[in-house]
Amino acid sequence: MTATLNETLTLLLIEDDDGDAFLVEELLKQAEAPPRITWVRSLEEGKAKLTSRIQCVLVDLSLPDATGLEALEQVLAAAPHAAVLVLTGLRDAHVGVAAVKAGAQDYLVKQDVDARLLARAIRYAMERKRADLAQLQLVAAELTAKENARLESGLLPVALLHTDALEHTTRYLPGSQGALLAGDFLDTVQTPDGSVHIVIGDVCGHGPAEAALGVALRIAWRTLVLAGQTGDRLLRTLDAVLRAERQAPEIFTTLCMATITPDLRDARMRVVGHPPPVLVRDGVVSVVDGAPSGPPLGIFSDAEWTILDVPLGDEWSMMLYTDGLIEAAVGEQKELLGVDGLVDLVREHGSIDLDRLIRHVGTLSDDLAAILVSRRSE
Template sequence: MIEVDAPAGAEPGPLRVLVVEDDEGDWVLATEHLADAGLDADLRRARTLDEAVTMLDVDCVLLDLGLPDAAGLPALERLLAAGAPAVVVLTGLADAHAGVAAVAAGAQDYLDKSDVDGERLVRSVRYAIARRRLEDADRALYRSVVREQETTRLEQALLPRPAVPDGTIELAVGYRAGRDGVLGGDFYDAVARPDGTVLAIVGDVCGHGPDEAALGATLRTAWRTLVLAEVPTRELLGLLERVLESERPSPEIFTTFAMVAVDADRAAADVYLAGHPVPFLLGPPSTMVSGARRGRALGIPVRGGWEPLRLELGDDWGILLHTDGLMEATLAGSSDRIGKAGLLAVVDESLAACAREPDGPALVDRVIEGVRAAHGGDLVDDAAVVVVGWHA
């Protein structure tokens, strides 16, 4: 008996072979050839192409190009379009050139009916299945490479290099993709204006996936463009909402947003919140910024705008902006979330660790890793962190 390798992870068993043949004599001949060669096969028959396209849950199809309802390459093309697995085309002697054309069109092999025996038929079926599996693996690898390239491009758009050349400002950013490794809608940025004002943001498009990541990249790019164009800070969120409404795939999509605008003298800052978690003023002990001026999320069709909360900062300060993937992570072995209090504790523990080990990981990395440790593994949702600070 000829052995045929099973797919990885599959149980060994007979090959499922569909013979698409209307001629009784050729059907009997094909079954005898396969039996003579000792192939362990589960043979199925379709007499027409219409019947065959409903029976494609097989390992290989033996296709006659002369059927009552289809002939020649159109028959093969229709079968392939219907999702056929490996296909071996059976041709008559006068149609040998059609066999070559069939392989070019997507068949794995072809055989001349007048010059085939059991050994050749089984070998062709076996090789056709192997070639199809290799083709499927190549396509999967190609899709993986393309997906990785797309992810890299989105990452560059979502997570840019902050444009803050002023060395008096301490700026750190961090990001961790969710458990599946696919970028979501979290984004951040920081830009210095010519007058010395420094603006930093974090944002979060509702949902998780490539569409949300693409929309987040668009909003982040639009925000930087508006800032560099020196649009007044108070007008930024309204204009961003117009971008969101024109670019989102459906009217249900909204975006939360937190923005800090640090004065040129570094003594005060304005905080704008659009439905987003409040930033933290770094300690120790760290505290939460008041949410009294929090406005609605961008894209929510209700009244209300975004008024800034004025913070007097003094000579030594730090502000931590974050997305909700940190607070909403659950504690290991529990359905309870880390929450605001838990995240504050992680932040202060990270600050203490930075003080003990100043040459160790940055604060943003310690915070993200601290939440991950409390969660007991990779986070389900994306997490972005931006820290802005100044020391007199």
């Protein structure tokens, strides 16, 4: 009966015995789709051939430069993507069992091999390898999900507000480049004197390291605010934390920090290399004048930031956001929304509605964090 392989494979045979190698090649020629075979006589030669194109490896465990499980371990290390079948003699069948426990997909006793058995063993080894890789990917995905959940809890805290006079809404969405949270962070804290402190920030870059740095900065900001530290002194402390925790000197952070007075009628802001907040006051839409008030954190050690005093009045809404919102491509021409486009969009809508804005901009190219704080007149 003719042996059958499901697909044309690229196979590496590591075998120092010419007769055994010839037998394997002849048996595989009987397959319905004979594999492409590369034959080498030593482990050292084999390791040089173990490229990503090799899908399956048949390796003898009695080689001139490696024997037993030592040979297998080196093959597994050099080709983690490939299915591995071990070839043994009658006297070494127990070694084959140990090889499977050590990571090989299967083993074959040379004296018992025929064309159908060899083809079937290769096919099954390939399927087991696919299953093993799928399981590893599943475990990695689960670990990523757990890490994201931990990062999300750090990046997206519960606001510490004890007033009913403000409506407070936040949104955090990943960009199109992946599901991992990046370094955007936000927080809101009301101190005992009634002042409401808000921060939103963006660590440059994407990935777990940037997200972890965002968490560190967010927690540091909350701690400093609760300890009574504000203004430039707070920013310089955050700058020191950033420089101590970042993995590379080119990492910087933009942020916007606002303190709303206890009567909720005025705000004092510092826009640190960050997009300007959007305001709606008595139906008039604008952005904070004078922004940015200074450079991002992590660039200049002697940086200073201008204080922006912003009158709010009795009825107002204020949106702080990261650049993922204004860098979204909108319209048929897929042009960047930009700050002016965002202001026009808010004017068109008549008010700031985070969900409506996000639906309008569609696919985000970068991560988006946003805080909307509103006060309605009594």
